[in-house]
Amino acid sequence: xxxxxxxxxxxRKGLFEFRRRATADWVAGPIxxxxxxxxxxxxxxxxxxxxxxxxxxxxxxxxxxxxxxxAAWKECAVPxxxxxxxxxxxxxxxxxxxxxxxxxxxxxxxxxxxxxxxxFRSGDGGESWTLNQALWDRxxxxxxxGGGYDSPGIHSVCVDPRSSRHVTVGVSTGGVWQSxDGGESWxxxxxxxxxxYLPASxxxxxxxxxxxxxxxxxxxxxxxWVQHHCGMYRSTDGAASWxxxxxxxxxxxxxxxxxxxxxxxxxxxVPAVRDNCRIPVDGRFVVTRTKDGGNSFExxxxxxxxxxxxxxVYRHGLAIDGSGxxxxxxxxxxxxxxxxxxxxxxxxxxxHLPPAYCLQxx
Amino acid sequence: MATVEFAAAIQRHVxxxxxxxxxxTVRRAxxxxxxxxxxxxxxxxxxxxxxxxHVAIFVDGAxxxxxxxxxxxxADGSEVFVVQALSGG
Numbered sequence: 001x002x003x004x005x006x007x008x009x010x011x012r013k014g015l016f017e018f019r020r021r022a023t024a025d026w027v028a029g030p031i032x033x034x035x036x037x038x039x040x041x042x043x044x045x046x047x048x049x050x051x052x053x054x055x056x057x058x059x060x061x062x063x064x065x066x067x068x069x070x071a072a073w074k075e076c077a078v079p080x081x082x083x084x085x086x087x088x089x090x091x092x093x094x095x096x097x098x099x100x101x102x103x104x105x106x107x108x109x110x111x112x113x114x115x116x117x118x119x120f121r122s123g124d125g126g127e128s129w130t131l132n133q134a135l136w137d138r139x140x141x142x143x144x145x146g147g148g149y150d151s152p153g154i155h156s157v158c159v160d161p162r163s164s165r166h167v168t169v170g171v172s173t174g175g176v177w178q179s180x181d182g183g184e185s186w187x188x189x190x191x192x193x194x195x196x197y198l199p200a201s202x203x204x205x206x207x208x209x210x211x212x213x214x215x216x217x218x219x220x221x222x223x224x225w226v227q228h229h230c231g232m233y234r235s236t237d238g239a240a241s242w243x244x245x246x247x248x249x250x251x252x253x254x255x256x257x258x259x260x261x262x263x264x265x266x267x268x269x270v271p272a273v274r275d276n277c278r279i280p281v282d283g284r285f286v287v288t289r290t291k292d293g294g295n296s297f298e299x300x301x302x303x304x305x306x307x308x309x310x311x312x313v314y315r316h317g318l319a320i321d322g323s324g325x326x327x328x329x330x331x332x333x334x335x336x337x338x339x340x341x342x343x344x345x346x347x348x349x350x351x352h353l354p355p356a357y358c359l360q361x362x
Numbered sequence: 363m364a365t366v367e368f369a370a371a372i373q374r375h376v377x378x379x380x381x382x383x384x385x386x387t388v389r390r391a392x393x394x395x396x397x398x399x400x401x402x403x404x405x406x407x408x409x410x411x412x413x414x415x416h417v418a419i420f421v422d423g424a425x426x427x428x429x430x431x432x433x434x435x436x437a438d439g440s441e442v443f444v445v446q447a448l449s450g451g
Contacts, residue, residue: 058416058446059375059405075401080409088430092408 004321004361007328008050009336010038013354015052017362018336026338026349032073033064040316042099043362044125046107050362051076051126053096053112061093061114065126079112079120079129091116097155098316103164113154117144117171121183135169135177135186140207144174147210147229155315156214160221168224168239170214175207176226176239189235192242196230197275212255213315215267223264227257227315229275234267234294245294250281256318258327260342265293268320268327268343270313278312285309287318287329289343303346304337311335316358330356364436366395368402369445376402383442388419389432391442406444418447 007026009016015038017029033054039061040053048068055061064073081091095115102109110122112129119132135141144152156170165182168189176189193209195202202208210229217223222238231252232245245252251271260266269288272278280286284307287300305311311331319328327339329346334353337346366381378399385391396403408414412430419426419434420443426434436442 056375056405058414059372060408060414062375062404078404080404083410086410088412090410092410092412 002321003323004319004326004328006362007319007338008041008043008360008362009328009330009353009356010041010052010316010358011330011354011356012037014038015041016353018338018349024340026347038357040096040099040358041360042101042110043360044101044110046101046104049125051099051110053099055095061096063096063126076126077122077128079114079118079122079131081116081118081131091118091151093118094151095149095153097153098157100157100159103159103161106164109164111157111159111167113157113169115149115153116151117141117154117174119154119157119169119183132183134179134184138177138186140188141174143207144171145208147172147212156211158214158216158221158224160216161218162221166221168214168216170211170226172212173208173210173229175205175209176211176214176224178239189239190237190241192235192244193226193228193233194230194244195228213257215257215259217259217264218261220264223259225257225259225267227254227269229253232257232269232294236293243294245290247295248288248290248297249299250284250286250288253278254313255315256313256329258318258320260324261320261322262324263291266291266324266342267294268318270318270329272312279310280312283307283309285311285331285335287327287343287346300343300346302344303339303348305335305351314357317356319359319361321361326361328359328361330359332356363438364391364440364442366391366442366444368395368406369443371446372402372405372444376405378402385436387432387436388421388426388428388434388442391436392419392432392444395442416447418445419443420445 005020007018014034015032037055039055042051050066052064065076066073084090098113108125112120120129158168160166212227224235226233233242258268288297332355336349368378381395383394
């Protein structure tokens with residue numbers, strides 16, 4: 001797979017682009033939507049179209065699209081809930097929290113996850129969107145809870161490379177859900193996760209889990225990794241069951257996880273102390289990597305600030321390229337780092353950017 | 363006739379000149395001003411057609427009282443002003 005030579009960085013104050021020069025340094029490129037919060041960015045690998053989701057505090061969520069080779073962004077349709085009732089709490093999209101391309105065999109298909117917890121599909125590259133009613137109508141959705149936001153949300157959507165009709169989503173809080181028929185029906189993933197903060201009788205309920213981030217190995221799609229509110233998990237059977245990972249150091253709390261696109265045994269996490277202390281352990285900012293499916297971890301710190309550092313990386317703030325060698329990471333305090341050797345060492349690109357929400361190689 | 367004006371913070375995103383409307387209420391005035399302006403509508407109203415939480419409306423300098431139904435009266439010659447409420451950081 002190609003190495004990523006450009007990074008899109010969605011932040012609280014705009015969309016930044018960095019490009020790699022032949023001399024192996026990364027330089028700042030265009031800045032778009034300066035001053036506006038950009039919650040999500042997608043560069044569609046099928047046709048090079050870029051999408052940026054804006055969260056304009058006063059004026060709601062917007063979605064912008066830029067075709068490959070064009071300079072201008074144009075507004076396209078926004079995922080929106082259909083008119084449901086006159087109740088004051090009838091849903092309205094507050095945040096686009098995930099945006100992914102459909103399979104290679106379905107050009108124009110996009111999936112969006114939102115807060116409140118809606119899953120939307122576009123079949124025409126963002127010209128129009130439809131709420132996935134089948135998931136919305138699941139009775140278990142009434143048990144979903146906000147995990148840091150007032151309402152629950154869908155932040156992870158994985159489209160199986162073997163079958164575009166197999167879609168797996170992660171919900172905070174609401175567990176892992178799967179469809180094998182393109183979204184016509186949904187089933188809750190299997191057990192194994194534990195939400196230790198819940199009453200004991202509900203703690204292992206698969207539908208009550210606070211999944212912070214869910215990723216799927218491209219070459220081995222039955223291998224999925226989760227950073228959970230209460231730890232780390234891995235599935236080797238396509239989310240039918242989950243095994244807890246207990247060997248991570250210096251902690252098992254965090255938001256982001258990335259999996260190597262070809263090696264399902266290799267994944268990266270960015271640890272913080274615990275749920276009620278969301279800072280790096282001992283003020284040392286590190287990445288942890290496992291190469292053996294979570295049985296052991298290395299703490300990677302070369303090039304990262306070793307204190308005092310209070311960077312936190314949100315769930316979409318750690319990106320990996322198609323080669324599995326380049327990683328990019330943006331923090332809540334404006335730090336931005338790139339590794340070109342699988343995390344062994346990191347190059348600091350800036351420590352003065354706005355808080356980072358989402359990174360993607362393009 | 364009343365006028366409906368959208369604040370500069372809105373016009374930064376979507377151009378919308380002052381509208382002349384005939385309407386007895388804010389709801390009707392807003393509906394008339396948004397007629398044919400689907401792109402603008404989403405900036406002012408949410409998915410369910412409610413006034414966005416962080417958008418305020420003034421009629422002749424007074425903030426409307428009925429945010430839910432937008433039933434505040436609009437008189438001939440009234441100035442309806444749609445503006446962002448302060449939020450964020």
